[in-house]
Amino acid sequence: DAGVTQSPTHLIKTRGQHVTLRCSPISGHKSVSWYQQVLGQGPQFIFQYYEKEERGRGNFPDRFSARQFPNYSSELNVNALLLGDSALYLCASSERGGLEEQFFGPGTRLTVL
């Protein structure tokens, strides 16, 4: 079975640009969460979606937005990129978005120059 997939693997952008990151959950999983992992730190929660509805939002500015599609895949959008947005962006899926196990994808490495 395929695990959580993310695209692209790596991305280089310049300040002020916009970026879209994509995530496909494990088949049958209806919840997707996004995390930002800055180099040398633990992942920080950005968003959780379940059945296409936003269930939770972390302490990130409005430049960050996300959505979930009818097939449960998800996009994370970041506008007006800053140097500090450079990080590994991780997507995790789970069946219901509760206390069951989350499965993480390999991440998208974003570099902002």
Added chain:
Amino acid sequence: GNSVTQMEGPVTLSEEAFLTINCTYTATGYPSLFWYVQYPGEGLQLLLKATKADDKGSNKGFEATYRKETTSFHLEKGSVQVSDSAVYFCALRGEKGGFKTIFGAGTRLFVKA
């Protein structure tokens, strides 16, 4: 709010040495506790978990016990291998925290042959 504190690294050990990585948490309610491992260039993999007090999670020779009285979830392994070199993250997730996963800062482990 909920938080996780783990010992700073890096931790450098010789092969077959005993490993302990300390983790303490602050949380309301009764969260589930996790240890994740991140190998170089990869995403997060769940190593073990415990869902209630006094539960012991174990996997691949690693163990951790959910201690509510000391709010701790220390990771141990009796004999480390070079292949255990990675970054280890302690984490929690609970209903009171909106089901998002809260991670510690991570502890890098180097195992020398």
